[in-house]
Amino acid sequence: MKKWILSTLLASTLVLTACESADSEETLETDNNETSQDSDVTDQEETTDSSDEETADLEDDTEEEADVAESIEYLYEVSDNLAYINVIDGKEANKQVALLTYDDAPDKHALELAQVLVEKDAPAIFFVNGMYLDSVEKKEILKEIHEMGFAIGNHSQTHPSLPTLTAEQQTEEIIKTSDLVEEIIGTRPRFFRAPFGQNSDHSKQVVEDEGMALMNWTYGYDWESEYMESDALADIMVNTNLLVPGSNLLMHDREWTLEATPAIIDGLRDKDFELLDPDLILSDELESEDVSE
Structure with missing residues (x-):
């Protein structure tokens, strides 16, 4: 009888111990789940906060660029x-200004040209062809040139020669490149130069639109x-009788042009020409607002 009582008590104790252990594990599991959920919520809040901060930063940058644009007098x-x-x-x-422009960028030497221009503190326009923006590397080059201030x-x-194309093809030639530029640098081009200088009534209308x-x-x-040699090119670009106040100098993304650029800049300045900042040139989208001021 005593053995049976002892056995019963022992069994009861084991059952109670097992129950307490299960309760403890269940409580621990619940606590862990609550902690994990709290952690997930915190992570989500931090991610949301980070995303909100990035969005705010982008909005601030856009507003700053807009403020700068509005502050420019054309x-x-x-x-x-x-x-x-x-x-x-x-x-x-x-009035004694000259504008430096480089076509067919970014082919081979555009970034080097930009670096030379920065060293000489010389502004310029880089006219780009969309066909050269066909790789991540070329897109990064264009972005870098833009961020250098050009x-x-x-x-x-x-x-192409635009007048030889259909109206639809001309539109695509112009709009596709503007779309690409905007995708890469965040803004659309303000200037257009037709290949070979050949415009049509339709291309002019697209540019205006x-x-x-x-x-x-x-x-x-x-x-x-x-x-196609740097010394000869530098000499003619500075000493031609075509150089007058307001001259728009056409050059290209070429090795000999790269080599001639420092001498061209120095030669123009020696003749008291100011190298014109393109940001001061009016574009059609701004005409009605700014000319009336």
Whole structure:
């Protein structure tokens, strides 16, 4: 009888112990689950906060860029014949200016050109062809050139003679490149130059609808065989009798042009030409607002 009582007591004790252990494990599991849920909520809150901060930063950057754009006073405009840069009527500005422009970027030497221009503190427009923006590397080069402070212009997608294309093809040549540029640098080009300087009534209308300033050039030589050498090119670009106040200098993404650029800059400055900042040139989207000021 005593053995039976002892056995019963022992069994009861084991059952109670097992129950307490199960309760303890269940409580621990519940606590762990609650802790995990709390951690997940915290992580989600932190992720949301981080995302909100990034969005706020982007909005701040956009607002700052807009503020800068609004603070610029546009002093110059492209001449009616598209060859020169003139002071806007009623504005006070230096007429002894020359505009540096480089077409067919970013082919091979655009980034090096930009670096030389930065070293010489010389502004310029890089007119890009969409066909050169066909890789991550080229897109990064364009982004870097833009971040160095240079204006990015539209030079069409594949460098065709626009008047030989249908209206639809001309539109695609222009819009596709503007879309690509915007995708890469965040803003659309404000300037357009047609390949070979060949415009059509339709291409002009597309450019106007896009709010871009249409321009050709005053002179350029670096595609002619006798000037595919840096010394000869630098000499003609500075000493041609075509150099006048408001000249728009056409150059290209070429090795000899890269080598000639420092001497061209120095030569222009020696002749008391100010190198014009493209940010001061009016584009069609701004015309009605700024000219009336």
